[in-house]
Amino acid sequence: MRLIKYFLTIFTSLIVFTNVSLAEKWDMALAYGAGNFHSANAAEFAKNVTEKSGGKLTIVTHPGGSLYKGGEIFRAVRTGQAPIGERFMSALGKEDPLLEIDSQPFLATSYTDAMRLYKASKDEIAKSLDSKGLVFLYAVPWPAQGLYSKKEINTLDDLKGLKFRAYNSATIRIAELTGMAPTKIEAAEISQAFSTGAVESMITSPTTGKNKKIWENGVKYFYDIAAWFPKNMIIANKDAWNKLDKATQDLVRKEAALAERKGWQLSKQGNVADKKALAEAGMVVGKVNSILQKHFESVGATMAKEWSAKAGSRGAAVLSAYK
Ligand code: PCA
16 A cells, blocks of 8 residues: 555656646637637637547637637737637737738738748747747638728728728728728627727628628628738647647647648638628628729838838848748
8 A cells, every 4th residue: 555655656746747747628719709710620620639639638619709808818828828729810910010911911912822921921920929938830811801881982082080990900000091990899899899880891801791790780891802811820828838748749730730721721712602691691792993992002002111110120031931
């Protein structure tokens, strides 16, 4: 009996001292609703890791901001309150301007270019996240961003003073340079913001408009500007990561790569299907006219200069790798 106790004590202290735990449970914070393709994809990633890790790592997803709201997830993962989570990258420009490279208008306007831009920026982004105690796992784009409006928009004057829902610094800047009145609002509050009249326009994907049934809030027009493909990223807390053994870390990396590939496919499908869904719901789906198109392009050119000044030599290096 004594001997057993002795070995048990040694065993327990070994576990404690080497910081290796046999079974970890990770709560995964997701900002978007369970029906969203990003959340569904993350749920599949979590399920695959859980099933294949042989009991060493269980990942439980919490969609719809039920664990932490979108705006809280980065900090929660960084501080270890949540071991893993998903965040909209370009809302984090203040952490690192490279995180908002994917929301610079007209820099990457197709999935092919969005992927090239991602590849050119990924290592530098992962490095800067690492310095903040985070492990970058994968990133998936939203479908192409378009302009939603309650009113028809034909002229620059139609944009003036429009109450505009923004989701990051780039969309705030677009609004400022256009004369719209921006308010930053997380996706979870979109329906309320439109129904109360707090906003009357926004730029986001056909997917988000469809998921929110935005037409039920009096939004009639969708203009497919397709000027950028912003991404969500999945990040883990480095201390939590270091508690996993090598085999489990390898498994998570492998499943992350698969989820990334799947996510890009789902996004492409949504880019077509969700626009169709908006039209089927009675919305007017089309393009902006050439005057407005030129206006947005000139706004994009201004923003490109501003971003380059912020992002410095790191930004320049990524841009030259991309171009
Ligand atoms: N949907 C999210 C981010 C980009 C998108 O397409 C949102 O509107 O907040």
